[in-house]
Amino acid sequence: MASASRPITDVIFDFCGVVLDWQCRAALEGRYPAELVDRICADDDPCGFFDYEDRMDHGELLEQVLPDVRREQGEEIADIFADYIARYDDALPRMIPGMEELLSDLRQAGYGVWGLTNWSCETFHVAFEKFPQLERLLDGTVVSGVEKKFKPNADFYELALRRFRLKPDSCVFFDDTAKNVTGARQVGIHAFRFVDAQQARRNLESMGVRL
Template sequence: MSNESPVTDVIFDFCGVLLDWRCRACLEGHFPPEVVDRICADDDPHGFFRYEDRMDAGEDVADIMPDVVREQGEYIAGIFRYYVDHYGDALPRMLPGMEQLLHDLKSAGYGVWGLTNWSHETIHIAFDKFPQLDELLEDTVVSGIEKLHKPNADIYELALSRFGLKPESSVFLDDTVKNVTGAQAVGMHAFRFTDAEQARRDLASLGMEF
């Protein structure tokens, strides 16, 4: 760990940073291609990402499903239920270079932590499928368990308190701009994640050596 850097700890988002999350990977081959294309379209016409946000905020799937049926119809609701029940298929791999980055940071003496918007009902799948997360991360704050949600300040403040960190000595990596801005608003260093090599450059820009 460099004495020149103010940063002692790195906090990682999960999906889009540590893990490759793709709804399409779960649905392809099980439902008609045109239906999968509509579900996975950027404008979210069938609300999958909107319903998943509700799960991430702490709601139970059982409480959300009546809204899915009413708003999308039985057929799409059945696909959403399949998606939730086969969520591991939407997580095909850790993103390239990220397991090594966690190893390198820990070896250099930095703390590594997790902070994710994720359902309390499905978060176990990430740790079951990728046990190295549990081995490498010292602790993880999960929105659906806490019923707090990025980018609101309270979830960052909870993570800092639970991990015993100061915002000025912590850096957060997330693939979503509003979540990066949320971390910066509570005084943390933060970068938008694009890939492992860019993350290494961003962390090095703070004087970190690993």
């Protein structure tokens, strides 16, 4: 990506897989049989965990989703899913290495630092409770489950830009999912697929950001 024509003033970050390490498996291992955990966490999502959580990220509440889990997957999986949501802090074992330092360096250098995440309104608070430094590191966050808008749809990015009072071509956005990077670019935001903190620093440097 070429350097920005307008100077970069603000950097926007996705949460899970970028700022925070989200691991469904971490909330299940040691509590349920290993073979059951492997099945729940398989890439093809045979127990629907990722789909049900995605519905919550889109704005549905657990009480709306859980009857479908019971009907489609049975009582055992429904109970495990409810337990997983209740212990969501266990699914967030750490911040992604190097990201606390990167966010801090951006703030110290005078850049705005923001969050834009697809996350349930019922579990998002867990991130700030477990990692209270996020309150200091972020100037604000827009959450899909609260707004009932979500990436990669243009209206979600546009909502964030309005709320944060940002110009799209003055911003850089990082997300670990390709379609969300594409969605940001389609509304004029400079965007990169997140790999790790060091690559993000190199991406920012290519846009003229100096830390």
